[in-house]
Amino acid sequence: MDSIDRLHLLSEQMELEPAEEHHENEARPVCFTPKQRNAVFVHQAQLPNGQSIKLLKTLLTSACERDCYYCPFRAGRDFRRATFKPEEFANVFIELNRKGIAEGTFLSSGIAGGGMRTQDQLLDTADILRNKLGFRGYIHLKIMPGAEKAQVERSMQLADRVSVNLEAPNTNRLAKLAPHKQFLDELLQPLRWVEEIRRSQSAYKGWNSRWPSTTTQFVVGGADENDLELLTTTAWLNKNVRLKRAYFSAFNPIADTPFENKTATNPLREHRLYQASFLLRDYGFDLEDIPFTDNGFLPLHSDPKLAWAQLNLRDQPIEINRAERRDLIRIPGIGSKGAEAILRARKTNKLNDLSTLRKLGIMVERSSPFILLNGKRAANQLSLF
Numbered sequence: 001m002d003s004i005d006r007l008h009l010l011s012e013q014m015e016l017e018p019a020e021e022h023h024e025n026e027a028r029p030v031c032f033t034p035k036q037r038n039a040v041f042v043h044q045a046q047l048p049n050g051q052s053i054k055l056l057k058t059l060l061t062s063a064c065e066r067d068c069y070y071c072p073f074r075a076g077r078d079f080r081r082a083t084f085k086p087e088e089f090a091n092v093f094i095e096l097n098r099k100g101i102a103e104g105t106f107l108s109s110g111i112a113g114g115g116m117r118t119q120d121q122l123l124d125t126a127d128i129l130r131n132k133l134g135f136r137g138y139i140h141l142k143i144m145p146g147a148e149k150a151q152v153e154r155s156m157q158l159a160d161r162v163s164v165n166l167e168a169p170n171t172n173r174l175a176k177l178a179p180h181k182q183f184l185d186e187l188l189q190p191l192r193w194v195e196e197i198r199r200s201q202s203a204y205k206g207w208n209s210r211w212p213s214t215t216t217q218f219v220v221g222g223a224d225e226n227d228l229e230l231l232t233t234t235a236w237l238n239k240n241v242r243l244k245r246a247y248f249s250a251f252n253p254i255a256d257t258p259f260e261n262k263t264a265t266n267p268l269r270e271h272r273l274y275q276a277s278f279l280l281r282d283y284g285f286d287l288e289d290i291p292f293t294d295n296g297f298l299p300l301h302s303d304p305k306l307a308w309a310q311l312n313l314r315d316q317p318i319e320i321n322r323a324e325r326r327d328l329i330r331i332p333g334i335g336s337k338g339a340e341a342i343l344r345a346r347k348t349n350k351l352n353d354l355s356t357l358r359k360l361g362i363m364v365e366r367s368s369p370f371i372l373l374n375g376k377r378a379a380n381q382l383s384l385f
């Protein structure tokens with residue numbers, strides 16, 4: 001297989017791994033040359049700073065010695081695998097970059113020869129890109145289970161984002177998904193190291209004078225965990241290791257794995273988990289505020305912010321002209337920008353009607369049952385629209 005054939009296989013196989021915000025769900029196949037048989041798969045992705053780039057998500061190798069029950073790359077599964085050496089990948093990526101096909105890369109790997117050796121391969125690749133080929137674009141590096149602290153630190157010096165996939169919310173659940181991964185020592189510990197390094201070396205930063213952001217991923221429904229377990233761990237990570245983003249991937253069975261007959265997780269559950277995780281991260285909600293069912297799941301029929309407001313604000317609506325920012329953003333239909341717009345607008349005028357709020361970008365159909373405008377129930381104005 002030549003380099004592009006391998007990149008075709010490896011970038012296609014990474015399709016399911018969430019890493020950055022994608023503008024579209026599916027990767028776009030892009031041909032290297034008009035005559036080329038195989039395309040590489042590139043996502044249009046939004047970076048943490050809001051910039052939109054063409055992102056190549058790929059593995060260095062799809063060979064793996066571990067046997068996680070849900071994973072298409074697990075050892076012994078019969079499918080076509082491919083491998084790059086660091087120098088080979090760096091050279092082919094830089095060619096893609098020079099042709100304008102890929103502007104950044106998310107680089108992961110199956111584990112071959114242990115976590116430390118695999119991390120070295122990832123580090124060598126990033127090092128060649130940065131220091132030999134002068135690549136100044138976006139690099140997201142995966143940290144392998146079993147990587148050492150010095151390797152985590154080197155990854156942070158080379159990358160814009162580093163990630164460790166926890167896969168499950170705790171030790172017991174991980175044992176059901178990936179019997180040979182150790183939750184505390186192999187997965188959680190690298191995330192703790194990232195935060196330790198950020199705190200202890202505030203003067204020294206990464207390659208572009210900033211330490212990278214950190215993300216993780218959970219396989220939702222793979223270990224029969226509930227949403228409370230997933231969000232408890234997410235809230236802990238937000239607070240203790242300043243996680244930038246938790247990704248939730250609804251479990252989908254893969255043929256020829258031990259979980260091939262397990263039922264797929266409803267994608268709506270994934271969506272509700274994202275909504276609840278944003279409430280925890282950005283809206284000042286505590287875990288106790290999130291409405292769970294008796295068995296620890298988010299209700300599927302209602303978004304968690306709306307469910308909270310129905311329980312807490314319907315009889316105690318919030319006065320838009322007096323509320324603080326932290327209370328405004330708890331109202332359905334009002335986000336961070338909407339709250340800022342309200343705070344600015346009410347410096348000059350009292351806000352008396354829904355049409356004024358609508359002009360400020362507020363989704364008044366959602367917010368009106370839960371607010372007062374100058375002491376009056378805003379919901380009564382809805383018939384005017």
Ligand code: SF4
Nearest residue numbers: 064066068071073074
């Ligand atoms: S270690 Fe990673 S690539 Fe290997 S089987 Fe487990 S999840 Fe898949």
